[in-house]
Amino acid sequence: MRNKFMTFGLALIGAVVSFGSAFAGPAGEVRSAPWQMWLQEPASPTAERIVAFNAQLLVIETLIVIFVLGLMAYIAVRFNAKRNPVPSKTTHHTMLEVVWTVVPILILVGIAVPSLKHLYFADSIPEADMTLKVTGNQWYWTYNYPDNGDFTFDSLMIPEDELKAGQPRLLTVDNKVVLPVETNIRLLLTSNDVNHNWALPSLSVKLDTIPGRINETWTRIHEKYAGKTIYGMCSELCGVNHGFMPIAILAVSKEEFEAWTKQAQQTFASDAPPVPMTRDIAAIDNVETVRVADASAAR
Amino acid sequence: MANAADAHAHDDHGDHYPGFFSRWFCSTNHKDIGTVYMFVSMFAALVGGGMSWFMRLELAEPGLQYLTGGAPDMQFYNVLLTAHGFLMVFFVVMPALIGGFGNWFVPLMIGAPDMAFPRMNNISLWLLIAGLALLLISAFVGSGVGTGWTVYPPLSSSIYHPGAAVDFGILSLHLAGASSILGAINFIVTIFNMRAPGMTLHKMPLFVWSILVTAFLLLLALPVLAGALTMLLTDRNFGTAFFDPAAGGDPVLWQHLFWFFGHPEVYIIILPAFGLISQIVSTFSKKPVFGYLGMAYAMVAIGVVGFVVWAHHMYTVGLDVDTRAYFTAATLVIAVPTGVKIFSWLATMWGGSIEFKTPMLYAFGFIFLFVMGGVTGVTLANSSADLVFHDTYFVVAHFHYVMAIAAIFAMFAGWYYWIGKMSGKQYNETLGKIQFWMFFVGVNILFFPQHFAGLAGMPRRIPDYPDAYAGWNYVSSVGALITAVGTMLFFWILYRTYAAGTKAEQNPWGEGATTLEWHVPSPAPFHTFEDQPDMSGKQPAE
Ligand code: HEM
Ligand SMILES: [Cu+2]
Ligand SMILES: [Cu+2]
Numbered sequence: 102m103r104n105k106f107m108t109f110g111l112a113l114i115g116a117v118v119s120f121g122s123a124f125a126g127p128a129g130e131v132r133s134a135p136w137q138m139w140l141q142e143p144a145s146p147t148a149e150r151i152v153a154f155n156a157q158l159l160v161i162e163t164l165i166v167i168f169v170l171g172l173m174a175y176i177a178v179r180f181n182a183k184r185n186p187v188p189s190k191t192t193h194h195t196m197l198e199v200v201w202t203v204v205p206i207l208i209l210v211g212i213a214v215p216s217l218k219h220l221y222f223a224d225s226i227p228e229a230d231m232t233l234k235v236t237g238n239q240w241y242w243t244y245n246y247p248d249n250g251d252f253t254f255d256s257l258m259i260p261e262d263e264l265k266a267g268q269p270r271l272l273t274v275d276n277k278v279v280l281p282v283e284t285n286i287r288l289l290l291t292s293n294d295v296n297h298n299w300a301l302p303s304l305s306v307k308l309d310t311i312p313g314r315i316n317e318t319w320t321r322i323h324e325k326y327a328g329k330t331i332y333g334m335c336s337e338l339c340g341v342n343h344g345f346m347p348i349a350i351l352a353v354s355k356e357e358f359e360a361w362t363k364q365a366q367q368t369f370a371s372d373a374p375p376v377p378m379t380r381d382i383a384a385i386d387n388v389e390t391v392r393v394a395d396a397s398a399a400r
Numbered sequence: 401m402a403n404a405a406d407a408h409a410h411d412d413h414g415d416h417y418p419g420f421f422s423r424w425f426c427s428t429n430h431k432d433i434g435t436v437y438m439f440v441s442m443f444a445a446l447v448g449g450g451m452s453w454f455m456r457l458e459l460a461e462p463g464l465q466y467l468t469g470g471a472p473d474m475q476f477y478n479v480l481l482t483a484h485g486f487l488m489v490f491f492v493v494m495p496a497l498i499g500g501f502g503n504w505f506v507p508l509m510i511g512a513p514d515m516a517f518p519r520m521n522n523i524s525l526w527l528l529i530a531g532l533a534l535l536l537i538s539a540f541v542g543s544g545v546g547t548g549w550t551v552y553p554p555l556s557s558s559i560y561h562p563g564a565a566v567d568f569g570i571l572s573l574h575l576a577g578a579s580s581i582l583g584a585i586n587f588i589v590t591i592f593n594m595r596a597p598g599m600t601l602h603k604m605p606l607f608v609w610s611i612l613v614t615a616f617l618l619l620l621a622l623p624v625l626a627g628a629l630t631m632l633l634t635d636r637n638f639g640t641a642f643f644d645p646a647a648g649g650d651p652v653l654w655q656h657l658f659w660f661f662g663h664p665e666v667y668i669i670i671l672p673a674f675g676l677i678s679q680i681v682s683t684f685s686k687k688p689v690f691g692y693l694g695m696a697y698a699m700v701a702i703g704v705v706g707f708v709v710w711a712h713h714m715y716t717v718g719l720d721v722d723t724r725a726y727f728t729a730a731t732l733v734i735a736v737p738t739g740v741k742i743f744s745w746l747a748t749m750w751g752g753s754i755e756f757k758t759p760m761l762y763a764f765g766f767i768f769l770f771v772m773g774g775v776t777g778v779t780l781a782n783s784s785a786d787l788v789f790h791d792t793y794f795v796v797a798h799f800h801y802v803m804a805i806a807a808i809f810a811m812f813a814g815w816y817y818w819i820g821k822m823s824g825k826q827y828n829e830t831l832g833k834i835q836f837w838m839f840f841v842g843v844n845i846l847f848f849p850q851h852f853a854g855l856a857g858m859p860r861r862i863p864d865y866p867d868a869y870a871g872w873n874y875v876s877s878v879g880a881l882i883t884a885v886g887t888m889l890f891f892w893i894l895y896r897t898y899a900a901g902t903k904a905e906q907n908p909w910g911e912g913a914t915t916l917e918w919h920v921p922s923p924a925p926f927h928t929f930e931d932q933p934d935m936s937g938k939q940p941a942e
Contacts, residue, residue: 132857132866132868133856133857133858133866133868133869134856134868135867135868135870135871136852136871136872137852137855137856137868138852138855138856139852139855139856140788140855140856140857141856141857147787148788150784151784151785151787151788154782154784154785155779155785155788158778158779158782158785159779161778162775162776162778162779165771165775166771166772166775169742169746169767169771170768170771172746173746173764173767173768176746176749176750176752176754177754177756177764180685180749180750180751180752180753180754181753181754181755181756182753182754182755185751185752185753185754186753187753188685188686188687188751188752188753188912189687189750189751189752190687190688191687191690191747191750191751192687192688192689192690192691192692193690193691194690194747197743197747198691198694198740201739201740201743202736202739202740205735205736205739206736209732209733209735209736209778212732212778212782213728213729213732216728216782216783216784216785217725217728217729217784219782219784220721220724220725220728220782220783220784221721221725223784223787224721224724239560261463269866269867269868270462270463270866270867271864271865271866272866294554294559294560295552295554295555295560296552296554296555296651298716298790298791300790300791300859302788302857305787305788306787307716307786307787307788307790307791308716308718309716309717309718311645311651311652311717311718312554312645312646312651313645313646313650313651314645314652314718316717316718317718333857334857334859334862334866335859336716336790336791336792336859337552337716337791338478338547338548338550338552338555338861339555340475340478340546340555340560341471341474341475341478341546342471342474343478343861343862344474344859344861344862344863344864344865345864
């Protein structure tokens with residue numbers, strides 16, 4: 102029974118996902134396309150799970166909506182005053198009431214089990230190959246590579262009138278975050294001022310940057326995204342320019358990444374802004390959320 | 401108010417109506433207070449609705465068309481967003497469903513002559529109006545409150561929101577909160593002590609049940625908001641640091657306190673709607689409510705569980721994974737009593753002889769919207785899925801379906817259902833039906849496409865968006881326009897009803913309308929049930 106349901110579900114998911122990928126962004130870019138109706142293409146192991154899980158949810162929820170709508174349509178046709186002039190007086194049916202309590206419970210358990218599995222998967226950080234520190238500022242991001250030469254740079258949105266042909270509005274930044282594919286990347290996030298949220302839809306990464314706290318998560322970009330830019334936007338209201346602090350990751354091969362870090366150490370060495378997180382947070386291992394009470398005192 | 405003068409003319413129930421000022425400004429009469437609440441709500445709806453239509457106008461196309469003045473205009477968008485949220489939640493839905501219909505019909509339905517504390521009732525009303533005034537003022541002080549209705553620090557702190565606007569906002573919510581706490585006490589005391597002889601708790605109409613549960617939620621949730629607001633106020637003005645990490649405070653503490661209030665708040669909005677829809681569904685199906693006790697205790701269960709799910713709004717703050725697992729599970733649990741409600745409404749209609757008058761159309765529409773918003777709520781309950789959905793338009797679509805527009809549908813349903821009783825005039829049925837269809841089509845075109853924008857990753861609370869989202873946003877704005885026209889048509893119907901409505905019968909709905917308000921004339925006289933009716937031996941909700 103369960104198996105049949107799963108097969109049916111998976112078939113539908115396949116259909117939906119392939120339908121969804123018809124909406125992929127332009128070549129070389131991972132972002133949404135006009136009239137897109139589905140999630141952005143999954144580029145990390147977590148994202149693959151979340152997209153599939155969401156498809157399962159959609160199947161279940163669509164069936165529920167169709168079921169209820171069907172009942173409503175039947176009621177409207179069959180039990181209107183013209184068709185049914187004499188109302189029944191039934192007000193109880195114990196069996197029915199038990200069924201509509203128990204069946205939803207079963208459905209919800211069926212949802213909760215995979216849901217929690219994915220939650221723990223997304224949260225259990227594997228052995229990290231490198232660390233990226235992200236700091237939110239009003240209204241730009243600061244990135245630091247502690248394991249690759251400890252250089253730091255800011256990433257600001259390019260305003261509309263300075264865009265070059267083909268660069269997407271509100272998403273293009275001056276300095277992309279360059280990250281290697283097939284690498285376990287530990288992400289450490291904090292903020293210098295108000296709450297922001299570092300969100301990449303296609304990686305299923307979405308975590309607040311909060312002053313005084315360091316949040317930790319991870320990602321791993323799939324090989325086939327080497328050479329592509331993955332876009333995201335700030336996802337927590339952070340003031341006037343909240344809509345104008347995009348995130349752009351350039352995924353590259355490991356070799357290119359090595360080469361880039363060498364070069365970046367030069368480029369960003371001289372004009373490196375003061376790094377807000379002065380203490381070595383990379384040394385703190387596998388801590389969910391570290392409260393550094395005075396981290397924001399630095400501002 | 402047209403019926404004031406009118407009522408003088410028919411002063412044949414031995415009622416004595418006070419003069420205009422004492423009647424409408426110093427009133428202690430539950431019906432008059434209810435009427436004023438209704439008009440306050442409609443005023444706030446025009447302001448809050450106007451703001452939302454302006455936002456949709458700006459969002460209709462990519463790029464900035466109207467907010468072209470740089471940073472101050474971006475702040476203005478955030479101010480509109482915040483004021484729209486506050487107005488709709490605190491000054492439109494709550495005053496209409498609880499202050500308006502609650503005041504009018506709780507005493508009538510339980511056969512009580514008035515509320516238990518009539519003067520306190522008056523204070524509740526005027527505290528709310530004062531709160532509304534402060535909120536409107538806050539938009540014009542300095543650069544306004546641009547924090548969103550969630551007012552998260554540090555953005556709402558004095559560093560990032562200097563000036564007095566946020567303080568005005570805080571005081572506004574304090575007043576609205578005090579108003580609701582007093583109102584809640586009044587309802588609880590009234591319902592527990594003033595029911596007609598023979599009307600046990602288990603025979604009370606479900607609308608009264610819904611107001612009772614709501615009153616308890618208000619009583620438990622609002623003091624927490626008041627505490628949090630006071631902490632924010634002292635952080636801003638008196639050098640405390642509850643929410644400032646630089647001095648040992650924590651911004652996330654605010655989120656816990658706010659959502660401990662905020663989640664029950666959405667049930668405060670929707671529970672009275674549940675009660676109202678139950679009355680209407682039963683009336684127009686000409687059948688008693690199916691599973692009456694299950695319906696009543698489903699509301700109690702929703703109220704109780706609603707207090708232990710708050711952190712599902714905080715999945716991305718960096719909560720420990722076990723905590724998020726708990727909140728996922730607890731949130732999913734709410735779907736069970738919610739399902740009981742929906743299926744019981746369907747079962748009430750099943751076998752009925754349904755008259756699709758305007759109130760019933762709205763009740764039908766409510767059930768549809770609520771199911772739509774409910775299933776997307778199941779998605780959002782999952783902390784794992786929230787990794788892609790948090791703060792996207794999927795959330796905006798979800799809560800407008802399940803809470804905002806569903807509540808508006810209940811308000812329209814209630815207005816059409818009871819306007820004859822309240823004003824003595826009946827609305828025009830054809831216009832009512834046209835208004836329903838315009839509104840129904842409008843809100844679905846408005847909010848359904850936002851699911852797609854959200855799935856595709858569009859963040860909420862932004863005045864401009866990447867070009868890829870243009871299509872669905874345009875459709876959404878077209879829907880907003882239709883909704884706006886539908887709203888204007890409602891105000892026209894309202895005007896026509898008061899000015900030229902046909903005389904309402906005591907019971908315009910026939911055999912299905914069994915509750916006590918249909919046993920008094922239309923309009924309900926100034927004083928009702930000075931002799932309590934005997935309800936012993938009657939069926940539930942009769
Ligand atoms: C007339 C129909 C309505 C329209 C066109 C509308 C439109 C909007 C828009 C455009 C936003 C801002 C979305 C964003 O930028 O993130 C919004 C947010 C919101 N709306 Fe509505 N809305 C309507 C009705 C309601 C109602 C009846 C309620 C009440 C209960 C409500 C409650 C809210 C809340 C709480 C927010 C969130 C504010 C925030 O992000 O802080 N809306 N609405
Ligand atoms: Cu932001
Ligand atoms: Cu909630």
